[in-house]
Amino acid sequence: MRFKICGITKIEQGIKIVQLGATDLGFICYPKSPRYVNSNQIQKIIKEIPPQTGKIGVFVNETLENIDKIVQQTNLTGIQLHGDETVEYCHKIRQILPKIELIKALRIKNIDSLNLLKTYYHKVDTLLLDAYHPNLLGGTGHTLDWEILQKLKPPVPWLLAGGLTPDNILIALNQLSPDGIDLSSGVEISPGNKDLNKVTQLFEKLNTKFD
Secondary structure (H helix, E strand, C coil), X not given: CEEEEECCCCHHHHHXXXXXXXXXXXXXXXXXCCCECCHHHHHHHHCCCCCCCEEEEEECCCCHHHHHHHHHHHCCCEEEECCCCCHHHHHHHHHHCCCCEEEEEEEEXXXXXXXXXXXXXXXXXXXXXXXXXXXXXXXXXXXXXXXXXXXXXXXXXXXXXXXCCCCCHHHHHHHCCCCEEEECHHHEEECCEECHHHHHHHHHHHHHHHC
């Protein structure tokens, strides 16, 4: 089970969140996001966390050249595409960065949205399912309709995102069986500033389920 905390901006918070139990940290590489961090900031945080921790860069409709450049500068282990990237775009990323995990995030509006998932099967390493919002790409604090995901069994691993908090995480995991979870706004004081008390509460809840 993967436990990904996304939107890391501070070195000391990144270190502590890994110590509490996160398997992956996410870094927002989208300049318009309030959680944006540049390559230099990412590099400084990555230097301080264990090598086995997943380091995922989150990109939105970015050029292939810029993604390649940022990966080389920072030693990211994964790329999360959170925009309108096509299957063809994913194929090109695979060719450029074959050893980097490729995660495609999809915003689930209704049961029809699940049909889109099928086009990415076997084209990416991992899927991430987030809540739909007409104006925001992520970190909305909104949950998905978990009921429509109950029969979901894709042939690739998938992560559950969208409005997860310490208060609802066990409810979600009692209904669904994702390969991992992804939290951002649900463990924050403000965008990019994590609430370590909430992160602690989260892992206390998760420990009761997985220990």
